[in-house]
Amino acid sequence: MDNREKVVVVRDLYKAFGELEVLKGVDMDLYREENLVVLGRSGTGKSVLIKIMVGLLQQDSGSMEVFGKEISRLGVRELNEMRLKIGFSFQNSALYDSMTVRENMEFPLVRNIKNLTKKEISFRIEELLDAVGLPQTINQMPSELSGGQKKRIGVARTLVLNPEIMLYDEPTAGLDPITCVEINNLINEVRERYKTTSIVITHDLSCAKQTGDRMAVLLEGQFGALGTFEEVFPHAEDQRIKSFYDYNFINS
Amino acid sequence: MAGQTGTRKHVFSKKIDAFFKGLADAWNFVKRFFQEVFVPPYEFKEVIHQCYRIGVESLPLISLTGFIVGIVFTNQSRPSLSEFGATSWLPSLIAIAIVRAMGPLVTALIAAGKVGSGIGAEIGSMKVTEQIDAMEVSATNPYKFLVVTRVLATTLMIPVLVMYTDFVALMGAFINVNANELVSISTFFAQVFSSVTFLDIFSSIIKSLFFGFTIGMVGCYKGYNSSKGTEGVGRAANAAVVVSMFLIFIEELLSLQIINLFRMK
Numbered sequence: 001m002d003n004r005e006k007v008v009v010v011r012d013l014y015k016a017f018g019e020l021e022v023l024k025g026v027d028m029d030l031y032r033e034e035n036l037v038v039l040g041r042s043g044t045g046k047s048v049l050i051k052i053m054v055g056l057l058q059q060d061s062g063s064m065e066v067f068g069k070e071i072s073r074l075g076v077r078e079l080n081e082m083r084l085k086i087g088f089s090f091q092n093s094a095l096y097d098s099m100t101v102r103e104n105m106e107f108p109l110v111r112n113i114k115n116l117t118k119k120e121i122s123f124r125i126e127e128l129l130d131a132v133g134l135p136q137t138i139n140q141m142p143s144e145l146s147g148g149q150k151k152r153i154g155v156a157r158t159l160v161l162n163p164e165i166m167l168y169d170e171p172t173a174g175l176d177p178i179t180c181v182e183i184n185n186l187i188n189e190v191r192e193r194y195k196t197t198s199i200v201i202t203h204d205l206s207c208a209k210q211t212g213d214r215m216a217v218l219l220e221g222q223f224g225a226l227g228t229f230e231e232v233f234p235h236a237e238d239q240r241i242k243s244f245y246d247y248n249f250i251n252s
Numbered sequence: 253m254a255g256q257t258g259t260r261k262h263v264f265s266k267k268i269d270a271f272f273k274g275l276a277d278a279w280n281f282v283k284r285f286f287q288e289v290f291v292p293p294y295e296f297k298e299v300i301h302q303c304y305r306i307g308v309e310s311l312p313l314i315s316l317t318g319f320i321v322g323i324v325f326t327n328q329s330r331p332s333l334s335e336f337g338a339t340s341w342l343p344s345l346i347a348i349a350i351v352r353a354m355g356p357l358v359t360a361l362i363a364a365g366k367v368g369s370g371i372g373a374e375i376g377s378m379k380v381t382e383q384i385d386a387m388e389v390s391a392t393n394p395y396k397f398l399v400v401t402r403v404l405a406t407t408l409m410i411p412v413l414v415m416y417t418d419f420v421a422l423m424g425a426f427i428n429v430n431a432n433e434l435v436s437i438s439t440f441f442a443q444v445f446s447s448v449t450f451l452d453i454f455s456s457i458i459k460s461l462f463f464g465f466t467i468g469m470v471g472c473y474k475g476y477n478s479s480k481g482t483e484g485v486g487r488a489a490n491a492a493v494v495v496s497m498f499l500i501f502i503e504e505l506l507s508l509q510i511i512n513l514f515r516m517k
Contacts, residue, residue, distance in 0.1 A: 054389045080391040094386035096378075108390035111293070161390065 004031040007165060007197050008053065013062035015048055022048050024221030025062070030165075035191060035198045037212030039205070039244070044218045046201040047091070050167040053199075054086050055079045066165070084112060087158030087196070091170040093150035095142040101129070101153055102138050109160050128156040131193065132186060148179035155186060159194060166190060166198040172207045184210040205233070205245065217241055281473050285403055288396050295401050302405035306367050310413055314362055318417040321358055322424025325349065330432065339433055343440050344447035346425045351452050355418040357504055360463035363410055364496035368471040371402050372492030375475025376485040384476070399476065403468035410464030411457045418456075455511045462503050470496045 008030035015023040022045035030036050038046050051057040052064050055071055064071045066082060074082060096104050105125045110116065116124075129135045132152040142150060151171060158166065168187060172180040184207050190196055200211050208215055208229065215232045217225045219240055225232045233245045326346055333339050375398055378384050387394035426440045471492040478488035 051385075056385055056388065083389055083391040086389070088386070088389040090382050090386055092381060094382040096383055096386070097381070098374075107387075108392060111392045112390070158390070 004034075006030065007032050007067060008199075009063070009065040010049075011063045011065075013049070013052070013064060014060045015045065015052065015057065016060055021221060023059070026218075026222060028216060028223065028226075030197060030199060032197050033191070033195055034213045035187070035200060035211050036214050036216060037200045037202060037208040038216050038218060039203060039208055040218035041203060041244070045221060046203075046218055047169050049218075050088070050169060050199055050201060053167065054083055054088055084161050085164045087155075087161065087163030087166045089151070089154050089158050089166065089168045089171060091173055093142075093154035095145075095150055095153060095157070097142045100139050100141055101134075101145075104142070104153065105129075105157050105160050108157065112161060124160060128159050129153075131159070131189075132156045146179075148175055148182060151175070151183055152186060155190065159190065162194070164196060166196045168198065168200045168202075170201055170203075172202060172204050177206075180204065180207060181210070183207075187211045217244070277477070278473060281399075281476070282469060284395060285400060285469065288393070288400050289404070293396075295397055298397060298401040299404050302401050303409050306363075306405050306409045307413065309370070310363055310366050310409075311416075313366060314359060314413055314417050315420050317358055317362055318355070318420035319424040321354060322346070322350070322421035322426075323428045325354065325421075326425040326428040342429055342433070343425070343435070343443035346429075347422065347444035347448050348452065350418055350421045350425070351448050351456055353504070353508075355421060356414045356456050356460050356463060357500070358421075359414045359417045360410060360460070360467065360500045361497060363406070363413065363464070364467050364500060365493050367406060368467045368492045368496045369489040371406075371468065371471030372474045372478075373485055373489035375399075375402075375472055376478035376488035377475075379476060379478050380481060380485055395476075399472040402472055403465060406468030406471075407461055407464040410467065411460040414456060414460040451511070451514060455507065455514075459503070459507045462507070463500055466499045466503065467496050470499065 006029050008028070010026055010028040013023050013026040014021070022043075026045075026049065028036075028049075038049065040046050048057060052059050053066060053071065055074070058072050067085065069078070069082065071079070071082065095101075096107065099107065102125055105128065106121060109121060109124065125138070126135060129138055132155060134149055134152055134156070137145060137149060137153065142153070145153065155166075155168075166187075171183050171187060175183065187198065187200060188211060191198055198211075200207065202208055212229060214227060215225070215229055216223045217232060219225075219238070224238055225236065225241055232241065236242045236245060326342060329342060329345055330339060333341055333345070375384075378398070384394045384398070387397065422441075422444060426435075426437060429435050429440060430437070474488040474492040474495070478484040
């Protein structure tokens with residue numbers, strides 16, 4: 001019996017887009033303060049899973065409970081309250097390109113936490129920019145930032161609302177190996193400093209190994225394997241998982 | 253053969269389904285505006301920012317176009333009036349044409365091209381790069397921030413721009429009339445104001461409000477529903493212009509019928 005608190009419970013989750021079935025009965029538990037890495041090839045529904053978690057998509061059947069509440073049954077207000085507890089770091093950072101870094105971070109803060117003074121807002125923003133190592137970018141536009149910097153600012157923007165769960169969608173996609181390591185370190189730092197529970201969506205095994213407590217490999221709409229990196233990968237019997245491992249490590 | 257007919261039927265019915273689904277989506281999108289516009293929180297700062305953008309961005313083009321329309325229309329009307337020795341009626345004729353129809357129509361068409369396409373492309377690109385999703389997951393209402401503010405801004409600014417276009421077009425007309433008929437500015441504008449009625453100005457403003465609403469709403473709808481990829485952004489911008497212009501002409505025709513009913517009373 002595992003006594004740890006479950007913050008996300010997924011049961012028999014189905015999602016299809018037209019005739020394309022993406023998730024076919026996914027079961028998953030996420031425990032408080034753990035980092036779960038969801039791996040899989042492109043188009044296997046990894047991002048769909050976390051988009052259902054924040055209500056951007058709705059499942060066709062099955063349940064997705066976050067903090068004991070079924071996401072698909074929440075009204076607009078309740079869903080927004082839930083979203084405040086979940087930070088979502090997008091694959092392409094999704095920074096608002098017409099706003100400076102400061103305005104990007106102010107945007108969710110001033111709209112969700114009332115009665116903050118200008119000083120308090122500035123303090124919070126500067127504190128988080130320090131935490132991600134980019135205090136100098138505060139007045140820059142997103143177009144002036146590198147890919148790695150955008151990812152860091154994207155993470156800082158999600159942290160501005162003090163989320164309890166962090167969802168990282170392909171955090172290292174399109175980055176050079178050194179920046180990848182920096183982003184992996186940042187994910188670990190965020191967990192240690194802010195005590196967050198995280199799901200990292202990736203197909204990068206280095207990222208998975210560095211950041212994950214447990215791995216979940218999505219194969220043809222279901223989790224084909226679930227466990228620590230050592231349990232899932234090096235001695236995998238499933239040819240699909242084995243080739244995924246071999247390909248990643250031969251190429252890196 | 254039977255299979256082919258069946259497939260054709262299927263494609264045809266699918267297109268009809270898509271058309272009505274599109275209409276229902278558009279209706280819901282418009283309905284949502286009225287549900288959200290009166291409910292706090294209000295994004296006043298963004299509305300003012302958008303009003304400023306729309307006004308400033310359109311001003312140079314509208315000034316030039318309005319001025320040229322005034323000159324050209326005066327020049328084209330003169331020969332017909334001079335046949336009857338009625339060139340002294342030029343200021344009245346031009347004032348009525350500009351205030352009733354040309355000012356609102358020219359402004360709306362230019363704004364549809366400049367502002368509508370800009371809104372379509374901007375929101376479309378935000379959709380494609382997941383910026384709208386990012387707003388949503390941070391518990392912020394993207395519809396309120398992006399759509400309500402822009403539609404309010406176009407609805408408020410197009411009437412202001414129409415009045416400005418009327419003025420600039422009348423100045424263009426005056427320069428032409430002054431050069432040919434040696435009419436002073438006071439005489440010209442006295443004639444303009446004596447021929448334009450309250451109904452003309454009022455109907456022009458009301459019509460412009462509808463034009464502005466249409467431009468903003470179509471731009472936002474097309475952007476908000478753009479499909480993935482940069483091609484989708486281009487399509488959204490293009491469709492925003494085409495659909496807005498089409499609707500503006502229909503609104504112009506409808507408003508003409510309605511205003512004529514008031515004139516007959």
